[in-house]
Amino acid sequence: MAAAAVVPAALAGWLLWQALGADGGDGGDGRGAAAPSVSAPVSPSGEPSPEGEKSPAEPSGKPSSGTESSRKPASGPLAGKTVVVDPGHNPGNRNHTAEINRQVDVGTHRKECDTTGTSTDDGYAEAEFTLDVAHRLRDLLEERGATVTLTQDGDRPFGPCVDERARIGNEAKADAVVSVHADGSTAAGHRGFHVILPAAVHGGGADTRPIVADSRRLGERIAGKLVQRTGSAPSNYIGGGTGLDVRDDLGGLNLSTVPKVFVECGNMRDAQDAALLKDAGWRQKAALGMADGITLHLRG
Numbered sequence: 001m002a003a004a005a006v007v008p009a010a011l012a013g014w015l016l017w018q019a020l021g022a023d024g025g026d027g028g029d030g031r032g033a034a035a036p037s038v039s040a041p042v043s044p045s046g047e048p049s050p051e052g053e054k055s056p057a058e059p060s061g062k063p064s065s066g067t068e069s070s071r072k073p074a075s076g077p078l079a080g081k082t083v084v085v086d087p088g089h090n091p092g093n094r095n096h097t098a099e100i101n102r103q104v105d106v107g108t109h110r111k112e113c114d115t116t117g118t119s120t121d122d123g124y125a126e127a128e129f130t131l132d133v134a135h136r137l138r139d140l141l142e143e144r145g146a147t148v149t150l151t152q153d154g155d156r157p158f159g160p161c162v163d164e165r166a167r168i169g170n171e172a173k174a175d176a177v178v179s180v181h182a183d184g185s186t187a188a189g190h191r192g193f194h195v196i197l198p199a200a201v202h203g204g205g206a207d208t209r210p211i212v213a214d215s216r217r218l219g220e221r222i223a224g225k226l227v228q229r230t231g232s233a234p235s236n237y238i239g240g241g242t243g244l245d246v247r248d249d250l251g252g253l254n255l256s257t258v259p260k261v262f263v264e265c266g267n268m269r270d271a272q273d274a275a276l277l278k279d280a281g282w283r284q285k286a287a288l289g290m291a292d293g294i295t296l297h298l299r300g
């Protein structure tokens with residue numbers, strides 16, 4: 001994405017898409033032309049999916065209240081708004097294989113509780129990245145007056161499972177939920193961010209139909225602001241240049257009853273993307289992009 005010769009062309013396509021899709025308001029099934037693929041990115045480590053949304057089928061008895069900050073600004077553009085930030089995976093998952101491999105009910109099917117996530121080739125873990133970006137995003141949103149809850153804050157040995165991650169957003173009656181991730185495609189040259197939107201799913205305990213349209217608007221705004229803040233182009237391997245993907249297999253989306261998207265900030269297995277993802281300045285820009293997109297969505 002850093003290649004100067006590549007970015008302008010990609011941005012041109014991006015801006016064209018923005019112009020065409022800005023008021024698309026796809027209230028239908030969420031599978032517009034901007035979503036050519038619902039397949040999971042290939043995981044370098046052979047995981048089922050770097051996103052591995054999984055959640056416990058039976059009530060675990062564990063708290064679902066998340067980790068709410070005590071800082072509560074009384075003013076700002078997001079005053080009165082509740083945002084849940086979900087740092088994908090957990091650094092401790094690798095040490096709790098049995099627990100995170102437990103199958104949980106995600107409404108339409110059963111999946112693992114959680115996954116370890118991916119990492120850069122030199123060992124910067126996705127779970128470490130997601131927690132760092134989540135902290136930055138939380139701080140920005142709180143500065144703007146929002147009440148922010150994290151689904152985990154390095155305060156658990158593993159997880160939470162994906163069903164609990166969804167439940168935390170639901171029980172908070174969040175105005176928006178953003179799950180922070182980075183991808184792990186090993187194919188050469190795969191770069192760029194993408195935002196995953198919930199497909200219209202109805203089955204078992206899952207019914208995303210009421211949140212599909214609002215989630216798409218949220219995702220479109222985050223994608224647009226990510227481009228503005230980071231200067232990075234949307235994914236060159238998912239979403240056909242739109243930076244948007246639609247999936248029906250992620251428990252964290254399927255079980256959500258509030259508007260929710262996943263943000264895959266880049267591809268950790270690509271050297272150029274990895275350099276960005278490891279850079280604190282870039283992570284701050286990415287957090288700003290997400291905060292701007294959320295703010296535009298909730299207040300725009």
Ligand SMILES: [Zn+2]
Pocket residue numbers: 050051052088089117118126180181182
């Ligand atoms: Zn992930």
